[in-house]
Amino acid sequence: MLNSIKVRIAQGSxxxxxxxxxxxxxxxxxxxxxxxxxxxxxxxxxxxCPTQAITLAPLQIDLGRxxxxxxxxxxxxxxxxxxxxxxxxxxxxxxxxLLSSTKPAPDPVQxxxxxxxxxxxxxxxRSVSAxxxxxxELEVNALSxxxxxxxxxxxxxxxxPRHADGLVLTGPITxxxxxxxxxxxxxxxxxxxxxxxxxxxxxxGLFADSDSIDREFLDRFKxxxxxxxxxxxPLTIVCGILDLLGxxx
Amino acid sequence: xxxxxxxxxxxxRELDMLTLDDWAARCAQDLGAGARLLTLFGRATADNxxxxxxxxxxxxxxxxxxRGSGARGQFFASLTPQFPAAQMAERELxxxxxxxxxxxxxxxxxxxxxxxxxxxxxxVFFAVxxxxxxxxxxxxxxxxxxxxxxxxxxxxxxxVHHLEIQLGYQHxxxxxxxxxxxxxxxxxxxxxxxxxxxVAYTWGxxxxxxxxxxxxxxxxxxxxxxxxxxxERIAMHLATxxxxxxxxxxxxxxxxxxxxxxxxxxxxMRVCGSRFGRGWxxxxxxxxxxxxxxxxxxxxxxxxFARDLAQVNTLMLESxxxxxxxxxxxxxSQKAAQDIGLSGTVARASGVAIDTRVGMAGAPxxxxxxALLTQSSGDCWARMKLRMREIDESxxxxxxxxxxxxxAESVTLALAAPLAPDHLCLSIIEGxxxxxxxxxxxxxxxxxxxxxxxxxxxxxxxxLALAVRDNEISDFPICNxxxxxxxxxxxx
Numbered sequence: 026m027l028n029s030i031k032v033r034i035a036q037g038s039x040x041x042x043x044x045x046x047x048x049x050x051x052x053x054x055x056x057x058x059x060x061x062x063x064x065x066x067x068x069x070x071x072x073x074c075p076t077q078a079i080t081l082a083p084l085q086i087d088l089g090r091x092x093x094x095x096x097x098x099x100x101x102x103x104x105x106x107x108x109x110x111x112x113x114x115x116x117x118x119x120x121x122x123l124l125s126s127t128k129p130a131p132d133p134v135q136x137x138x139x140x141x142x143x144x145x146x147x148x149x150x151r152s153v154s155a156x157x158x159x160x161x162e163l164e165v166n167a168l169s170x171x172x173x174x175x176x177x178x179x180x181x182x183x184x185x186p187r188h189a190d191g192l193v194l195t196g197p198i199t200x201x202x203x204x205x206x207x208x209x210x211x212x213x214x215x216x217x218x219x220x221x222x223x224x225x226x227x228x229x230g231l232f233a234d235s236d237s238i239d240r241e242f243l244d245r246f247k248x249x250x251x252x253x254x255x256x257x258x259p260l261t262i263v264c265g266i267l268d269l270l271g272x273x274x
Numbered sequence: 275x276x277x278x279x280x281x282x283x284x285x286x287r288e289l290d291m292l293t294l295d296d297w298a299a300r301c302a303q304d305l306g307a308g309a310r311l312l313t314l315f316g317r318a319t320a321d322n323x324x325x326x327x328x329x330x331x332x333x334x335x336x337x338x339x340x341r342g343s344g345a346r347g348q349f350f351a352s353l354t355p356q357f358p359a360a361q362m363a364e365r366e367l368x369x370x371x372x373x374x375x376x377x378x379x380x381x382x383x384x385x386x387x388x389x390x391x392x393x394x395x396x397x398v399f400f401a402v403x404x405x406x407x408x409x410x411x412x413x414x415x416x417x418x419x420x421x422x423x424x425x426x427x428x429x430x431x432x433x434v435h436h437l438e439i440q441l442g443y444q445h446x447x448x449x450x451x452x453x454x455x456x457x458x459x460x461x462x463x464x465x466x467x468x469x470x471x472x473v474a475y476t477w478g479x480x481x482x483x484x485x486x487x488x489x490x491x492x493x494x495x496x497x498x499x500x501x502x503x504x505x506e507r508i509a510m511h512l513a514t515x516x517x518x519x520x521x522x523x524x525x526x527x528x529x530x531x532x533x534x535x536x537x538x539x540x541x542x543m544r545v546c547g548s549r550f551g552r553g554w555x556x557x558x559x560x561x562x563x564x565x566x567x568x569x570x571x572x573x574x575x576x577x578x579f580a581r582d583l584a585q586v587n588t589l590m591l592e593s594x595x596x597x598x599x600x601x602x603x604x605x606x607s608q609k610a611a612q613d614i615g616l617s618g619t620v621a622r623a624s625g626v627a628i629d630t631r632v633g634m635a636g637a638p639x640x641x642x643x644x645a646l647l648t649q650s651s652g653d654c655w656a657r658m659k660l661r662m663r664e665i666d667e668s669x670x671x672x673x674x675x676x677x678x679x680x681x682a683e684s685v686t687l688a689l690a691a692p693l694a695p696d697h698l699c700l701s702i703i704e705g706x707x708x709x710x711x712x713x714x715x716x717x718x719x720x721x722x723x724x725x726x727x728x729x730x731x732x733x734x735x736x737x738l739a740l741a742v743r744d745n746e747i748s749d750f751p752i753c754n755x756x757x758x759x760x761x762x763x764x765x766x
Contacts (some may be wrong), residue, residue: 053547094462162470170532182415237447
């Protein structure tokens with residue numbers, strides 16, 4: 026017992042006091058599109074991008090497709106592209122995820138008064154991986170560790186859809202998971218919301234053109250929150266949900 | 275001088291093309307002589323033919339590729355009745371190519387791919403009959419944040435007679451996806467094959483395309499790839515320990531392993547921008563080289579980490595409740611492990627002394643050896659303790675290499691030449707679960723015609739089914755977590 030307390034003290038306090046003020050060292054986060062002109066006829070970044078996240082004239086990056094791999098930056102002869110450690114990538118609309126040199130950040134998360142009233146003090150989420158590679162799943166798991174400690178805001182991941190107010194979706198939705206995903210959704214009581222975590226869930230990501238996925242579920246149930254990344258950093262998730270529900274940190 | 279991890283590079287026209295029957299007979303002959311089956315797979319060609327490949331390792335360590343061909347739908351004598359280690363590979367061969375292993379005792383789809391997608395509900399589970407026998411179905415969606423898979427238990431009271439594991443829910447068609455982009459532009463996709471083993475997969479991919487293009491990689495870059503891999507191994511063993519502690523409500527262990535993992539993956543992020551090592555390795559070398567400042571940063575992180583980890587490990591190992599839950603639970607004997615061909619960490623926990631980093635050491639492990647660690651009891655305790663010891667060994671290795679290894683430059687996509695046409699390259703990298711095997715084959719034009727993946731999980735899931743036999747069903751979660759296998763690595 027005494028030994029246990031000794032270890033507890035030695036391990037120290039590890040929580041992030043205010044996630045909104047955190048600055049994750051080294052993170053390849055939000056891309057920045059510079060104002061330099063593109064070299065004439067150059068499409069090097071488009072060819073380097075594995076998910077067709079980049080379009081030209083004017084150069085735009087779709088954060089819903091971007092896997093933050095960083096392949097585009099070094100191939101650009103105009104040094105127009107770079108990445109920062111900014112993890113604030115959350116957005117409440119799919120269109121709002123489009124970045125350009127004149128729109129350097131995704132549209133700010135729209136605080137929903139209705140969601141704040143209903144879930145602002147308690148939100149229970151059910152995670153479903155539908156073809157995730159276990160990276161987003163590990164980051165969703167990390168939300169409950171002592172560093173990110175999402176539970177302090179009354180937000181928890183729960184074991185049953187019956188107890189859940191929302192679905193945390195990871196993965197591009199494989200055809201083999203469509204039936205189970207629908208069953209899980211049907212088992213959740215109204216009102217309920219969908220949160221799309223990671224490029225796979227938002228756009229299909231690296232698997233968008235695969236014959237083995239079926240994203241029809243998302244045509245019927247539009248996410249209330251899009252959380253980009255590959256995988257999505259836990260700070261993107263924590264701050265995105267806090268912003269959506271209007272919870273101070 | 276070339277520096278590379280274990281791999282085999284062969285001009286395909288130099289391989290004897292055996293008839294399907296001869297191929298199966300040669301495989302059986304080699305397995306009978308004690309060879310180990312590393313992988314076995316097939317590739318369907320446009321003219322309804324199938325080309326089969328088996329990679330075997332003799333008792334003296336020599337590796338050999340056996341190639342055969344047959345027509346789609348053709349039968350051959352199944353290896354499985356005599357060599358159970360072939361059961362999963364033969365099922366996959368049948369599912370992917372239509373070749374039929376005659377006499378296979380349990381021919382069922384591995385992952386319900388292709389035309390079988392969305393037909394998993396038609397699956398007929400193995401059934402145990404008798405009074406008071408009951409079945410429990412769990413999944414595909416589970417209570418915790420975890421990938422999907424279905425577990426069907428056949429029980430008598432609390433006791434599990436048999437567990438049938440049905441996977442395939444994660445099938446993304448990734449082997450097809452890998453052929454849709456140029457061979458040199460696959461890194462981000464390869465990093466997402468099994469997201470918790472990004473470095474292991476990317477290293478194997480880089481090694482293969484480098485070998486196919488005769489690209490030399492500097493000793494420093496290989497050492498830094500080793501650093502990336504050992505950081506990943508530590509982080510994922512910690513994730514398993516975290517889960518094991520949480521599953522038996524040893525909450526202090528869970529909380530501490532969780533935060534210790536954060537320290538390691540955040541250090542990886544400071545090197546390469548990602549907590550999962552993404553963007554670290556690229557064909558030609560490393561994209562994110564470790565400079566002197568990062569070297570000091572990693573050494574300081576590891577030194578603080580090692581001190582804190584030792585405290586928690588001691589607490590966990592000395593706790594009576596932990597001992598009571600893990601010791602004697604979920605035993606896989608050494609004999610069973612060898613018979614079914616377990617590989618990697620779970621094999622070593624059953625006393626099978628195999629580790630790619632030791633047995634087939636290439637760079638950087640030839641110059642900087644790691645110790646081959648095993649446990650003998652084959653239970654959850656052994657799998658937990660082995661992970662603790664492997665973390666300690668990785669830390670020791672990292673501290674040595676970071677202090678002595680030569681400098682590396684950051685590279686951007688640099689290969690010496692196009693990929694050699696009509697070649698087959700097989701690479702093997704020991705990830706935290708075990709050997710990740712990737713086979714890349716080029717056609718006459720130097721383009722990839724096949725990219726075959728084999729995660730150690732494919733072979734090892736059956737070990738979990740054996741581990742839970744005669745255990746209480748309530749011990750399934752800790753058995754499962756102690757194996758910590760990949761769903762997407764199985765489902766591809």
